[in-house]
Amino acid sequence: MMQNILLAVSGLGHAEEMLKLMGEIPSIQRAKITVLHVVPPQTTAEAMTAKWEEGGRILVSAIQKLQLNPNQVNSVLRQGEPKDVVCQVANEIDADLIIMGSRGLQRLQSILANSVSQYVFQLSSRPMLLVKDDIYVKRINRIMVAIDKSDASKYCLDLALFLLRDIPGGELILTHVMTDLKSPSAETAQVNAEKHPILAAAVAEAQKQGVKTRSILSIGKPGEKICSLASEMNVDLLLLGSPDRRPTIAKNFVDLDKLLGTSLSDYVRINATCPVLLARTAAA
Numbered sequence: 001m002m003q004n005i006l007l008a009v010s011g012l013g014h015a016e017e018m019l020k021l022m023g024e025i026p027s028i029q030r031a032k033i034t035v036l037h038v039v040p041p042q043t044t045a046e047a048m049t050a051k052w053e054e055g056g057r058i059l060v061s062a063i064q065k066l067q068l069n070p071n072q073v074n075s076v077l078r079q080g081e082p083k084d085v086v087c088q089v090a091n092e093i094d095a096d097l098i099i100m101g102s103r104g105l106q107r108l109q110s111i112l113a114n115s116v117s118q119y120v121f122q123l124s125s126r127p128m129l130l131v132k133d134d135i136y137v138k139r140i141n142r143i144m145v146a147i148d149k150s151d152a153s154k155y156c157l158d159l160a161l162f163l164l165r166d167i168p169g170g171e172l173i174l175t176h177v178m179t180d181l182k183s184p185s186a187e188t189a190q191v192n193a194e195k196h197p198i199l200a201a202a203v204a205e206a207q208k209q210g211v212k213t214r215s216i217l218s219i220g221k222p223g224e225k226i227c228s229l230a231s232e233m234n235v236d237l238l239l240l241g242s243p244d245r246r247p248t249i250a251k252n253f254v255d256l257d258k259l260l261g262t263s264l265s266d267y268v269r270i271n272a273t274c275p276v277l278l279a280r281t282a283a284a
Helices: 016-020 045-066 082-092 105-113 116-123 151-164 187-190 199-210 220-230 263-271
Strands: 004-008 032-039 072-080 097-102 128-132 142-146 172-176 212-219 238-240 274-278
Touching: 004 016, 004 082, 016 045, 016 097, 016 128, 032 045, 032 082, 045 072, 082 097, 082 116, 097 116, 097 142, 116 128, 142 151, 142 220, 151 172, 151 199, 151 238, 151 274, 172 199, 172 220, 199 212, 212 220, 220 238, 220 263, 238 263, 263 274
Parallel strands: 004 032, 004 097, 032 072, 097 128, 142 172, 142 238, 172 212, 238 274
Antiparallel strands: 128 274
């Protein structure tokens, strides 16, 4: 499920550390890793030469930190607009996962600041693991998946089980947020959370694969509840389905829904206190 992983490095943040910890998971150890650094356009030849040399040092440093089998690692140094090059290389290697650092900027601020991770998330349909600069990256043992009826949610469940089935003592936390105020109270619903129609199938699939689960139902605003639960449960990795909201013809245009704050995935990527893996569907 994760045969090709693209790690985009900038010399800052915790993306390399995140991949190194993921490399302890047996199912990830077989993956081929492409480490990418992009040199943005410069105004002079001297500046370009300096940036190329700096980029080479960043790649060497990242690969040394990862301590992976050299036969599994491919380093790529490219010149161009970072957000475009990351998407291009992801397509070239048919990446199953893109790992990037993120400054966790607010919606409009991230666009104005030309946030690479924000643009890549909009333009690529591939699963994307965002690691904010201000979080503490931990060894993966406890994974939370936000469950709903979407195909993207089901794909996130499959990804979580793929990772957890090889982690001794690993735990899958399944959560569903009810937005209907007429639903039973959170306290009453919590008693039989694993039997809730939305969660029951996910619980059954996890049990089939021998993965320990915990189910949580809550009522409120999904983004706030998901982030709050992830913090309370000391989650190491949060997986969230993010269905594509734009037709193919609009892929190169800014997603106004995201700017206006109506995107659940955008709220979670900004406010979660753990790494966030956003995915659409297996067919994307």
